[in-house]
Amino acid sequence: MAMSRSEISGLYAITPDITDTGRLCQMVEQTLAGGVGCLQYRNKSADAPLRLVQSSALLPLCQRYQVPLIINDYLELACQIGADGLHVGQDDSTLPAIKDRLAPHKLIGVSCYSQLARAVEAEKAGASYVAFGAFFPSATKPNAVRAAVSLISEAKSVLSVPVVAIGGIDLNNAASLVARGCDAIAVSQALFGAEDIEFAAKCFSRLF
Numbered sequence: 001m002a003m004s005r006s007e008i009s010g011l012y013a014i015t016p017d018i019t020d021t022g023r024l025c026q027m028v029e030q031t032l033a034g035g036v037g038c039l040q041y042r043n044k045s046a047d048a049p050l051r052l053v054q055s056s057a058l059l060p061l062c063q064r065y066q067v068p069l070i071i072n073d074y075l076e077l078a079c080q081i082g083a084d085g086l087h088v089g090q091d092d093s094t095l096p097a098i099k100d101r102l103a104p105h106k107l108i109g110v111s112c113y114s115q116l117a118r119a120v121e122a123e124k125a126g127a128s129y130v131a132f133g134a135f136f137p138s139a140t141k142p143n144a145v146r147a148a149v150s151l152i153s154e155a156k157s158v159l160s161v162p163v164v165a166i167g168g169i170d171l172n173n174a175a176s177l178v179a180r181g182c183d184a185i186a187v188s189q190a191l192f193g194a195e196d197i198e199f200a201a202k203c204f205s206r207l208f
């Protein structure tokens with residue numbers, strides 16, 4: 001479907017591991033009402049049937065707000081439900097394999113950790129956006145590789161695709177990343193764990 005935004009920009013929400021699909025949809029709707037620009041369905045503990053149920057429930061919700069839904073890790077799931085894209089890291093499907101299966105207009109995000117060279121390669125190979133981080137300690141992914149904030153401005157000077165920052169981003173540190181020029185900030189805990197999710201989404205979105 002046609003999206004209102006052609007690019008990845010602003011607040012990029014990453015779902016937490018929640019089993020209750022109704023609750024997940026409620027929380028996601030609050031982020032959408034708060035101005036999220038992109039949603040990633042990421043659930044590292046769900047089994048395949050639950051991932052199918054949850055991602056299928058989120059897709060019409062995202063479509064209602066004209067926000068792209070990106071699936072983390074699972075290429076076949078992204079194809080099966082007709083999601084707007086897929087996000088992959090070093091242990092996931094390769095870009096050639098993804099390009100064989102996903103329609104050309106679908107979004108492909110690639111994790112680049114602290115490696116600018118990996119991002120340059122990913123852009124050449126057809127990534128729609130690249131992600132760097134973790135920039136701060138992350139409760140969602142405690143063992144994530146760390147990256148320096150200066151990497152963002154360096155990346156922006158050599159890449160054409162949107163640059164996403166991730167990892168432990170909250171309302172106290174997000175501005176330091178936006179000031180370096182990142183196109184989007186990917187947030188899970190500080191968004192879905194907020195007392196008022198919609199308000200938190202608005203606060204993050206206003207930084208752009």
Ligand SMILES: Cc1ncc(COP(=O)(O)OP(=O)(O)O)c(N)n1
Pocket residue numbers: 012040042072073087088089090091092109111131132141164166186
């Ligand atoms: C926007 C965004 N950036 C980075 C990641 C991390 O991807 P990956 O390294 O594959 O780790 P998991 O998320 O699969 O644990 C991401 N999901 N999204």
Ligand SMILES: Cc1ncsc1CCOP(=O)(O)O
Pocket residue numbers: 014133134137138139140141144166167168169186187188189190
């Ligand atoms: C998936 C991922 N990759 C690096 S940090 C991270 C988790 C982001 O979640 P949070 O915003 O809660 O740190």
Ligand SMILES: [Mg+2]
Pocket residue numbers: 072073087088089090091092
């Ligand atoms: Mg992954």
